[in-house]
Amino acid sequence: MQTRLLPPTPEALGLAARLIRDGALVAFPTETVYGLGANALDEEAVRSIFAAKGRPGDNPLISHIAHMDQLGPLIAADPAPAAVKLMDACWPGPLTLIFPRSKRIPDAVTAGLDTAAVRMPSHPVARALIERAGVPIAAPSANRSGRPSPTTAGHVLEDMDGRIPLILDGGPCDVGLESTVVDFKDGVPRILRPGGVTREMIADIAGDCLVDGAVMRPLKEGERPRSPGMKYRHYAPKGALTLFAGHSADVAARIRREYDAARLEGHSPLILALEGDLPLYGERRTLSMGRDAHEAAQRIFAALRDADQLQADVLFAEAVTTDGIGLAVMNRLGRAAAFHIEQV
Numbered sequence: 001m002q003t004r005l006l007p008p009t010p011e012a013l014g015l016a017a018r019l020i021r022d023g024a025l026v027a028f029p030t031e032t033v034y035g036l037g038a039n040a041l042d043e044e045a046v047r048s049i050f051a052a053k054g055r056p057g058d059n060p061l062i063s064h065i066a067h068m069d070q071l072g073p074l075i076a077a078d079p080a081p082a083a084v085k086l087m088d089a090c091w092p093g094p095l096t097l098i099f100p101r102s103k104r105i106p107d108a109v110t111a112g113l114d115t116a117a118v119r120m121p122s123h124p125v126a127r128a129l130i131e132r133a134g135v136p137i138a139a140p141s142a143n144r145s146g147r148p149s150p151t152t153a154g155h156v157l158e159d160m161d162g163r164i165p166l167i168l169d170g171g172p173c174d175v176g177l178e179s180t181v182v183d184f185k186d187g188v189p190r191i192l193r194p195g196g197v198t199r200e201m202i203a204d205i206a207g208d209c210l211v212d213g214a215v216m217r218p219l220k221e222g223e224r225p226r227s228p229g230m231k232y233r234h235y236a237p238k239g240a241l242t243l244f245a246g247h248s249a250d251v252a253a254r255i256r257r258e259y260d261a262a263r264l265e266g267h268s269p270l271i272l273a274l275e276g277d278l279p280l281y282g283e284r285r286t287l288s289m290g291r292d293a294h295e296a297a298q299r300i301f302a303a304l305r306d307a308d309q310l311q312a313d314v315l316f317a318e319a320v321t322t323d324g325i326g327l328a329v330m331n332r333l334g335r336a337a338a339f340h341i342e343q344v
């Protein structure tokens with residue numbers, strides 16, 4: 001199959017909407033990461049998402065909607081009061097909510113769970129595509145399973161060339177990390193995956209916010225995850241990654257020592273550091289994570305792709321704050337490092 005990469009002109013959006021209605025897959029930009037979309041009500045089409053990604057069939061998908069009218073048919077009961085507040089305040093935007101599901105959604109989307117994940121993206125191209133297709137669009141991140149999520153159309157092409165007919169190129173994604181996933185099983189919002197809508201924002205809007213324990217540590221032996229995505233080994237770089245947390249001068253001194261020792265052992269190390277800390281590493285090989293946690297969110301997936309390209313076999317990264325969007329950055333970095341985080 002030939003994969004076309006097109007800017008989101010009205011003609012390209014028309015083509016994309018037709019492909020979705022015909023049961024084909026289209027990659028499209030959202031404000032978080034690029035999605036790999038199919039008609040969420042077409043079981044066959046949804047199955048082909050799993051095939052194109054190489055995704056385990058028991059990891060459910062998020063259904064994307066453009067209007068509130070599209071929510072009702074997907075869910076089984078009225079949303080909890082906290083969910084209503086969050087939808088009012090944060091939709092459209094990088095927030096996914098878990099609801100009791102209706103029978104209208106095929107099992108392939110929910111992986112047979114009795115809940116469904118729904119989000120209303122804010123990206124104009126995503127919204128236009130959903131509107132034109134006239135159906136909710138099921139879409140995971142548009143990477144091959146186990147690779148970093150794509151934040152540019154080029155990343156999607158790297159992973160999906162020859163597997164899908166069309167990629168809409170909307171430029172780099174604004175947030176750079178996948179949406180915040182929240183459930184309400186305890187009556188209180190609980191973050192299952194941190195993202196652009198932060199714990200602080202949710203607590204402000206809904207009065208309370210829990211963060212699931214498995215956000216910042218590996219699952220325990222026999223622990224049943226609240227979100228199937230938690231149990232999968234996510235992106236792991238080719239090189240072994242370790243994170244270092246503490247005061248920046250101490251962290252830099254430690255990373256310099258680790259780096260130099262790795263070089264002496266014949267390794268090809270690489271440092272991921274905040275922009276302002278780069279001078280602390282002198283001539284050593286570094287990749288910038290940007291100036292702060294917000295820029296780190298935008299850059300981290302591209303940096304991890306670059307690290308592989310550079311053939312680094314040992315990686316050292318500075319931890320960022322776990323406040324605000326920093327929690328999402330640390331969750332993704334933590335998972336990439338199998339939560340190998342050292343306090344300096």
Ligand code: TXA
Nearest residue numbers: 032034035060061115116117140141178179227228229
């Ligand atoms: O920002 C995003 O959310 C992007 C863009 C494309 O919208 N999509 C995305 O999808 O990240 P995906 O499939 O890569 O991640 C969906 C996550 C997975 O961790 C999955 O396990 C979880 O949401 N999930 C889906 N349905 C769920 C459910 N019913 N209960 C708990 N977790 C669920």
Ligand code: MG
Nearest residue numbers: 140141149178
């Ligand atoms: Mg994903």
